[in-house]
Amino acid sequence: xxxxxTRADLAEVLYEEVGLSRAESAEFVxxxxxEISDALVEGENVKISSFGSFTLRDKKERVGRNxxxxxxxxITPRRxxxxxxxxxxxxxxxx
Amino acid sequence: xxxxELIQKxxxxxxxxxxxDIEKIVETFFDEVTEALCRGDRVELRGFGxxxxxxxxxxxxxxxxxxETVDVEPKKMPFFKTGKAxxxxxxxxx
Numbered sequence: 001x002x003x004x005x006t007r008a009d010l011a012e013v014l015y016e017e018v019g020l021s022r023a024e025s026a027e028f029v030x031x032x033x034x035e036i037s038d039a040l041v042e043g044e045n046v047k048i049s050s051f052g053s054f055t056l057r058d059k060k061e062r063v064g065r066n067x068x069x070x071x072x073x074x075i076t077p078r079r080x081x082x083x084x085x086x087x088x089x090x091x092x093x094x095x
Numbered sequence: 096x097x098x099x100e101l102i103q104k105x106x107x108x109x110x111x112x113x114x115x116d117i118e119k120i121v122e123t124f125f126d127e128v129t130e131a132l133c134r135g136d137r138v139e140l141r142g143f144g145x146x147x148x149x150x151x152x153x154x155x156x157x158x159x160x161x162x163e164t165v166d167v168e169p170k171k172m173p174f175f176k177t178g179k180a181x182x183x184x185x186x187x188x189x
Contacts, residue, residue, distance in 0.1 A: 002148075005131040005138045013127045018120055028105070028120050033143045035104050039096040041184045046096045051125045052173070056185070079185045081144075083175030093133050093148070093171045 007033075040081060052085040098125075132173050142180040149174045 007029050014025035036046050040054060047053040057080050064075040085093075098121065106117045128146065131138050138146040153169040177185075 003134075003136045005128075005136050007140055010124060010127055010140075014120060014123055017123050018116070020120070029124065031105055031108065032101070032121065032124055033140055035101055036096070037143060037181050037184065040181070044096050046101075048098045048101070048125060051098075051129065054175075081175075081177045081181070081185060083144075083146075083173070085173045089129055089132070089173060090170075092129060093173065094168075095133075 048086075050086055050088045052083055052089055055082045055084060056080070057082055135171070140178070142178050144178040144181060145176050147174050147176070148172070 008026070011022070011026040011029045014020055014028055015022050018025070020028065036054065039046050040056060043056065045053060045055045059078050059080055061077045062075050064073055065071065066073055102114070102117050102121050105121065106112070106114050109117065128138050132146060132148055135148050137148070140146075149172045151170045151172055154167050156165050156167045157163065158165055
């Protein structure tokens, strides 16, 4: 059965494997994700070797449709985030 | 930003720790996410996003150069969905 791993679970692993306190471990999990988020918000792509890369893409405005009413609505231009797994991660997942 | 730049940023914020400690923390973090995905688990990081595993069925492919048919094994692919808070921040909405 597939389970869900959360920030708290990752903090627990840092606590067990690195020897930080529980509070520091939780803070590092948040700090890692905040640093990655901040770089992306600044428009920088993020590349984590042997894991994958987070790449930004700018989407132009396009016409969408409300599936319920069939009404045409403009979809505003937006920036989206794409994750591309490294070949190492893909290989590990298929071993 | 690369992994070593991420490590450097965290090191600057934590002068009480050695660089090798920060390296271990960052490696352990991504190793654990990797292991979770290998187990087929979902990794849900509130505010940031969620990694999940999608299964691709086996199929018969074709070598585009020779036209020869080849069996493609079933495979698992990681999939990332950006969290709402990050999605909003990327678009200048806080």
